[in-house]
Amino acid sequence: MKTVMLIVGVIVGLALIAGGAVLIAINRNGPAVLDAVDRISxxxxxxxxxxxxxxxxxxxQKLLVYGDPSASKALPVLIFIHGGSWRNGDPDDYGFIARNIAPEGFVVVLGGYRLRDNGRYPAMLQDTAAVTAWVHENIxxxxxxxxxxxLSGHSAGAYNVAQVALEERWLAKAGVPRAAIRGVIGLAGPYDFYPYDSDSTRAAFGSVGVGAESQPVNHVRGDAPPxxxxxxxxxxxxxxxxxxALAAALEQGGAGVQTLFMPAMTHNDPLLALAHPWRRDPEVIDTFISFLDRNAALSVPVQAKTP
Known part of the structure; x- marks a missing residue:
């Protein structure tokens, strides 16, 4: 019996070490590792x-379209924009978003945008709008x-989608009708960060002299997408x-907004929660999919009030 318990203990210990190593690798090497883990598990x-x-x-400046080629009807579309502090990231590394969301009845588009010096404001917004315009014209x-x-995004990507959805000029210039955008999901997004207080925001925004007009919180309107x-x-x-800050402004402005604050989660955890095996704790992905389903309905959605 003692031998069996010892073996079980060793196995559990190795599993914990392996799991910890995976989390360290994800935190260091990012979405590419997460994508590989999700593909296997x-x-x-x-x-x-x-x-x-x-x-x-x-x-x-690229996009990838994922879906089930056997689908028999036109499906709603989720566009996901990656994070990376406007310095790093590649949509090629986010296949786990498509593998976990498309089976719920969606076509998923992973969008990229210019980074670093080439991606200074407003390039990230122009490119996000260009992805959306291509989808509207070709999907x-x-x-x-x-x-x-x-529209959805994590971190810097959440900023991109929130800003283009709220500040109407970006999608209007790209030729995307307002009614086509049924909703926006932001994961761990920066929406109110002026004056700029980090190297990444100073490089992407402060270096070109843009000010408070760059902030999603300053473009709230009552007819914003949920x-x-x-x-x-x-x-x-x-x-x-x-x-x-953004939720309060949206609520005060009469726009539909839902929030989910996770007490134990850090910056990358909401993204991890969309991938296997972390989606075993289903609150984030269930809320994510429920929002998509509700707002992708065939009838024009009614702006929902904060629950």
Missing amino acids: GGKTAVQLLHKQSLGDDKR ATYGGDPDRIL MLLVHGEQDSLVKPRNTR
């Missing part, structure tokens, strides 16, 4: 890469409904006050 799905498209001269070819588009804002209370990189 999530099992097979019918979701496939349907198309890859360049949108500009910069290699980061029907890949089984998507161009009039049911939802928003779901998710944030970890232990996030020390992008403080939860960003989500609280």
Whole structure:
């Protein structure tokens, strides 16, 4: 009996060490590791890469379309924009978003944007709007409904989608009708960070002299698309006050907003919660999918009040 317990203890210990090592690797090497873990642990799905498209001269200006090629009807579309402090990131590393969301009845588009010097404001917004415009013009070819588009992003990507959804000029210039955007989901996003107080925000925004007009919190309007804002209370990189500030402004302005604050989560945890095996704790992904389903309905959605 003692031998059996010893063996069990060793196995459990090794599993814990392996799990800890994976988390360390994800925190150091980011989404590429997370994508590999999800691919191994999530099992097979019918979701496939349907198309890859360049949108500009910069290699980061691209998108990837994922979906089930056997789908028999036009499906709503989720566009996901990656994070990385406007310095790093590649949509090629975010296949786990598509593998976990597309089976719920969506076409998923992973969008990229220019980074570092080439990606200074307003390039990240122009490129996010360009991804959305391409989707609206072309997604029907890949089984998507161009009039049911939802935007989402993590960290810097959450900023991108919130800003283009709230400050109307970006999507208007790109030719995207307001009614096509059915909702926005921000994960651990910076929405109220002026004056700039970090190297990444000073490089991406302060270096070109842009001010308070760059902030999503300053572009709230009553007819904004419904928003779901998710944030970890232990996030020390992008403080939860960003989500609280934007949610309060949206609520005061009469726009629909839902918040989910996770007490034990740090900055990357809301993203981890969308991938296997971390989606075993289902609160984030269940809330994410419920919001998508509710606002991707065929009828035009009614702006929801804060619960």
